[in-house]
Amino acid sequence: MSKLNPVTTHREFSGLPGTIAITFGLAGVILAFGFLINETYCIDGVNIQWDEVWKQVPLSKEDIIELFFDKTTWVAYLIWFSILAVLDIILPGKEMKGITLRDGTQLDYKINGWPMIMLLLTILTSRLAISSDYYLPELAFLYNNHLKLTGTTIAFSFILATLVYIASFIPLRGKNGMGTKERILSINGNTGSPFYDWFIGRELNPRIGYLDIKLFCELRPGLLLWFLINLSCIHHQYHKLGFVSDSLILVNVLQAFYIVDGVQNEEGVLSMIDITTDGFGYMLCFGDLAWLPISYCLQARYLLIKPLNLGITNCLLVNGVMALGFYIFHLANQQKSDFKQGKLDHLNLKLIKTKTGSKLLCDGWWGLSQHINYLGDWFIGWSWCLTTGFETPLTYFYVIYFGSLLFHRQTRDEMKCRAKYGSTWEEYERKVPYKIIPYIY
Structure with missing residues (x-):
């Protein structure tokens, strides 16, 4: 047994059955949100017209592939993810040390969420200023391809979780604080069960050079995508109806305030259980990249279809x-x-x-x-x-x-x-x- 990485004996979520159910069940939930609230059909009250919902579900092989691997949506998402990763590295920020790890070392972090979100806001306001009738193709794309975007984020989470799981078995290039080349694994994700460890997260802090993948995913692609999806709802309602309801404006303001506050207090995340204890596997991949932006925009998407004057x-x-x-x-x-x-x-x-x-x-x-x-x-x-x-x-x-x-x-x-x-x-x-x-x- 490794002194640095003891074997995990306790399994959460009832072990393998629970993690399998969560993996596919939650993906089904956010896809269902897309089927229940859209331009074709929107849930009204407590009654669900299941025949209308079922008509939208992709059943053929071609439709399923298009849902999860639409080329245009994948290209757009990869550009989004990559640009944010590059900006995370090059933008200035406050240099900080993380908590002391089991090998006695501390990881370096750059806290630059505030410059990141200010750059995003500057680009958006500049685009609006030079646009015709406040029309932004990128926001229209987000709204019109919401279901494909959902499928893309699910598939991307599967792939990223698999890559970091495989990488967790590759020895470090240099020695850690204990003089070995062992990676520091999560205390929760070292059971030896491939699927369970893939889900929970085997490695504690997977990195590509200076980029900490876990912290990046926690506060960048999904969180900022949620903000943009909400804006796309305002954008679409304005161009469809000629006005924006006070309820849609309010939920955008409340959630934008929450997002900005989270980014502003980024350094506090370094002491959260997600960073200090949990490994980075499918659970956090999916939660950060798919679940957060797709499920958290539910209220804005509903208020777009069903305008409400509060x-x-x-x-x-x-x-x-x-x-x-x-x-x-x-x-x-x-x-x-x-x-x-x-x-x-x-x-x-x-x-x-x-x-x-x-x-x-x-x-x-x-x-x-x-x-x-x-x-x-x-x-x-x-x-x-x-x-x-x-x-x-x-x-x-x-x-x-x-x-x-x-x-x-x-x-x-x-x-x-x-x-x-x-x-x-x-x-x-x-x-x-x-x-x-x-x-x-």
Whole structure:
């Protein structure tokens, strides 16, 4: 057994059956979104006209190939992915070190998300300024090829996950901090089961030279594509109807604010479980590149087909939910960050010292629940869904899915902390008994 890379014994998602179901099931879900909300058919209320949906499903070999491997869509996506990768390397940014890895080394990162998004906005506004009647072919392409784009991102995720899985078996060119050429593998993805490890992610931080593939995919192609897909909905509604509904504008603004805030706080991602613990496999590939941009734009695509006038009062109420969520999410995360950096030592906050030397905060925001930031993030999701009114439960899929995801993250974190801190964690749970929602759960 390698000292650097111990064999994984615990398997999540019920092991191989669960990972197979998730791999093909979630791909089916985002394809179904495309069939349920489009110009040909859009779900109305709680009733689904399955005959109309079924007519759109590709059944022939030729139609399936076109869905997943349309040449034009693939060329466009590869250009998009490649340009962002080059910009990630060449744009200036803040140089940072990641967490200390198991071999004692730290990876170098360049935090340049803000220059990246400013460049994108500059290009878009410049294109609009010189366009005829505010028409941008690239935004029209995104809307008109949404289903093919969905198929392309799914197929690309499969291919990228396979490439990084194969690369995880190739020894490093140089020696690591332990004097070997072993790659650092994920503690969750070294079971020896090819499909499971491919899904969970075998290597912790796959890289191509200076480009960290995992961090790049987390904050670049999918996140910014979501932003552009949302804009394509505004673009299409304006050119089709001659106006843009307040609900579509609102969901664009709320989600754009969330995207920009995420990019602005890019360095905080370096301490997230996705980067520090999870390997980069199909789960993160698909989540970052396909699931995020395709499922998160569901509200905007629905409001394009079904224009809804919310009015000033409802817009303010939805903004209030967003503001509350952001207030909790931002201040809680800021308090934890300041606490870890020793900036709050003068306040004598309640804490528990662990045997490992770390400290568990159980005061302020973090005295309300163990993951109070999750609650704020969930409220933000509610604000997006509320922009669609109450005509169909489909547009509320996000808060149901995200609530389940947060519950799963909390469970994973609890297992890790219980194993790491032992009796100290039991003491912490007595002082902070609620997991996410204060006084409820």
